[in-house]
Amino acid sequence: MSTMTMAKAINAGLRAGLEQNPKSLLMGEDIGDLGGVYRVTEGLKADFGADRVMDTPLAESGIIGTAIGLALRGYRPVCEIQFDGFVFPGFNQITTQLAKMHSRSEGALSAPVVIRIPYGGGIGSIEHHSESPEALFAHTAGLRILTPSSPQDAYWMIQQAMTCLDPVILFEPKRRYWLKGDVDTENPSGDPFAAHVLREGTDATIVAYGPLVPVALAAAKAAEEDGRSIEVVDLRSISPIDFDTVTDSVRKTGRLIVTHEAPTFGGIGGEIAARVTERAFLSLEAPVIRVGGFHMPYPVAKVEEHYLPDIDKLMDALDRSFAY
Amino acid sequence: MDLKHLAVRPEATASGLPENGAGNADPGMVGGEADPAMVQMLSPEGELLLHGPYGAYAAELDAEDLRGMYRDMYTIRRFDQEATALQRQGELVMWVPMTGQEGAQIGSGSALQQQDYVFPTYREHGVALTRGLELSSLLRRFRGVSHGGWDPSETNFHLYTLVLAAQVPHAVGYAMGMARDRKIDPQLPEAATVAYFGDGASSEGDVHESMVFAASYDAPVVFFCQNNHWAISVPTEVQSRIPLANRAKGYGFPGIRVDGNDAVAVRAVTSWALEHARSGKGPVLIEAFTYRMSAHTTADDPTKYRLSADEEAWISRDPLIRLEKHLRAAGLADDEFFEALAAEGQAMAEKLRADVLAMSSPGFTDAFTDVYAEAHPLIQEELEFHRRYEAGFADSQEPTA
Numbered sequence: 171m172s173t174m175t176m177a178k179a180i181n182a183g184l185r186a187g188l189e190q191n192p193k194s195l196l197m198g199e200d201i202g203d204l205g206g207v208y209r210v211t212e213g214l215k216a217d218f219g220a221d222r223v224m225d226t227p228l229a230e231s232g233i234i235g236t237a238i239g240l241a242l243r244g245y246r247p248v249c250e251i252q253f254d255g256f257v258f259p260g261f262n263q264i265t266t267q268l269a270k271m272h273s274r275s276e277g278a279l280s281a282p283v284v285i286r287i288p289y290g291g292g293i294g295s296i297e298h299h300s301e302s303p304e305a306l307f308a309h310t311a312g313l314r315i316l317t318p319s320s321p322q323d324a325y326w327m328i329q330q331a332m333t334c335l336d337p338v339i340l341f342e343p344k345r346r347y348w349l350k351g352d353v354d355t356e357n358p359s360g361d362p363f364a365a366h367v368l369r370e371g372t373d374a375t376i377v378a379y380g381p382l383v384p385v386a387l388a389a390a391k392a393a394e395e396d397g398r399s400i401e402v403v404d405l406r407s408i409s410p411i412d413f414d415t416v417t418d419s420v421r422k423t424g425r426l427i428v429t430h431e432a433p434t435f436g437g438i439g440g441e442i443a444a445r446v447t448e449r450a451f452l453s454l455e456a457p458v459i460r461v462g463g464f465h466m467p468y469p470v471a472k473v474e475e476h477y478l479p480d481i482d483k484l485m486d487a488l489d490r491s492f493a494y
Numbered sequence: 495m496d497l498k499h500l501a502v503r504p505e506a507t508a509s510g511l512p513e514n515g516a517g518n519a520d521p522g523m524v525g526g527e528a529d530p531a532m533v534q535m536l537s538p539e540g541e542l543l544l545h546g547p548y549g550a551y552a553a554e555l556d557a558e559d560l561r562g563m564y565r566d567m568y569t570i571r572r573f574d575q576e577a578t579a580l581q582r583q584g585e586l587v588m589w590v591p592m593t594g595q596e597g598a599q600i601g602s603g604s605a606l607q608q609q610d611y612v613f614p615t616y617r618e619h620g621v622a623l624t625r626g627l628e629l630s631s632l633l634r635r636f637r638g639v640s641h642g643g644w645d646p647s648e649t650n651f652h653l654y655t656l657v658l659a660a661q662v663p664h665a666v667g668y669a670m671g672m673a674r675d676r677k678i679d680p681q682l683p684e685a686a687t688v689a690y691f692g693d694g695a696s697s698e699g700d701v702h703e704s705m706v707f708a709a710s711y712d713a714p715v716v717f718f719c720q721n722n723h724w725a726i727s728v729p730t731e732v733q734s735r736i737p738l739a740n741r742a743k744g745y746g747f748p749g750i751r752v753d754g755n756d757a758v759a760v761r762a763v764t765s766w767a768l769e770h771a772r773s774g775k776g777p778v779l780i781e782a783f784t785y786r787m788s789a790h791t792t793a794d795d796p797t798k799y800r801l802s803a804d805e806e807a808w809i810s811r812d813p814l815i816r817l818e819k820h821l822r823a824a825g826l827a828d829d830e831f832f833e834a835l836a837a838e839g840q841a842m843a844e845k846l847r848a849d850v851l852a853m854s855s856p857g858f859t860d861a862f863t864d865v866y867a868e869a870h871p872l873i874q875e876e877l878e879f880h881r882r883y884e885a886g887f888a889d890s891q892e893p894t895a
Contacts, residue, residue, distance in 0.1 A: 192678075221677075227703070227706045231699060231700055232663055232707045235662070235700060236663050236667030236670060236707050237667060238664050239664040239665060239667020239668035239669070239670065239687075240671045242667070242671075243667070243670075243671025243672065243674075243675070244671065245671050245674070262657065263660065263700075267655070267657070267661075267664070272864050272865070272866070272867055275645070276640065276864055278642070278645040279647075279653075312865055312866065335867035335868050363871075412871075413871075
């Protein structure tokens, strides 16, 4: 057991993945000598060489496209997309090629490419550096999507992604890169696609993932002072979604708040609300409430605090749920 | 819009191919700002001119090689005719004809070695034949029974890709993998990939990014652009104001323009390019100057956008006629050879037709099977839902999936 930041945990996970499989390699912009703009790959080029940790030309479609070719040849590429808003030049390769290669070939081909994307806001940055585009990928069959909320999950999820037979996108909550936590490097976190109940409660459930998990936990603690027992579920996997764990929680609490930074319209929260309604309608004491971003481009840094879900917004949502 | 000022070779299409059949003096260079000389070895009259830097590659071809190339060109044209007929009769949902491009495809495909790997567009039926692919498997996609149709690892011929140029970076990445393999195991044979694309797809960003990556990593890839003059209804002049082969210069690797209707020249040039790539010298761009004599697809109507005179001008440059003239003039093939081919072609077409008609639809539930390689709860849940739904029709006489 050791304590490390999430960025360091991903770095250590990548290192372990590179050590375990000589055919694994990292590709991305500035990931070599610089160690990535967030230093997640720091030191890896020095230890594994430029062939295993490749600074690529500045072209996202080229990164994903050549990674697919390498994967078809038996390699295990892990691509870093520098920021969430810059994945879109590679969107075509991800959705029309990577996601479909296995089914198009009726199982004959596999392209187990891993794509790491730092995502989310709250860092006071400029346009395209604070987005949460996970729903766009979740809508595409053939992809798996993970998002860690702790160093422990980050350390193991990247390694689990690197051994998965399917393409995996790892959305990394960039404002939590410096969040410290214990990492058990001996014992994996278990099934990466299973949701985890991080805090048990009896009165309402908050489902969160990635950067908002600490916010949900803080809101639950604050609600405790109001005499409300809140259960917090960390979704961990956005595709597939562990609806069993979410539904079990709602059957117990009867109330559900789903929160994410991405816009609520067409988002993961809507999907969860619909599934829970289908599965546990009679357990619900109130409508499922979504707390997320607005239907607008991610706002400028000076006002982003009004856009992002926070403790107050979650408390307000709990009030509305209990008042129903 | 008047595009004459953009014309690549305004006289070339009307008055015939350049007289210079010698090709570039140095195959590694595309000279200056001028058009590259078009490499040609078979004149339209069928005269074989084995000069120039690529001549040695053509000189290696014996009578059986040349007859084999003609046989493949004839076979694939007959295949194309039969597939077109099958579509017209409602047996295929669509067909993508390639008539006119046999020289470019058989010429390049026959230059490949077994360990090489091809990333085709959706029109490389001729290349598929050279790789030994069972031709009927090409039609599974167009019969509407598969999105793929074959296991690429069996013939090193990747699945058709319909998103234009999306397969080109795959070819570069695969080539990078081949080079890595040889670093790990130097006993492996040198190998290269060929990325096929057309003049229309040359405008796609993926082609640009692929060429950047290939140059940066010296990837053993041959970019094979069939300039067939038409991207559905849009002429090449809208895609580029310079010959496409010249673009290679901007990336820092050789670019060659070859007469795509001259199978011998295409084979020679491709052999050189593959050798160059396999030996670690990096990528090569080949522009095969050819013509799509038929429609873009069976849903297309070329009378809307091009003149019949234009089409007729290219009939005189038919790649099959040219090679036939040579085979006859050189005494390498006689009437008996061509008559036997016609009979073989007819038998192939009949078998193809039977194979297509015998292709059965997959069950709908098969579509759930390979969405993911590992078990996936949503797939399982939706499959079970669908099965329960279908089971509700158990008393119905209507067939279900």
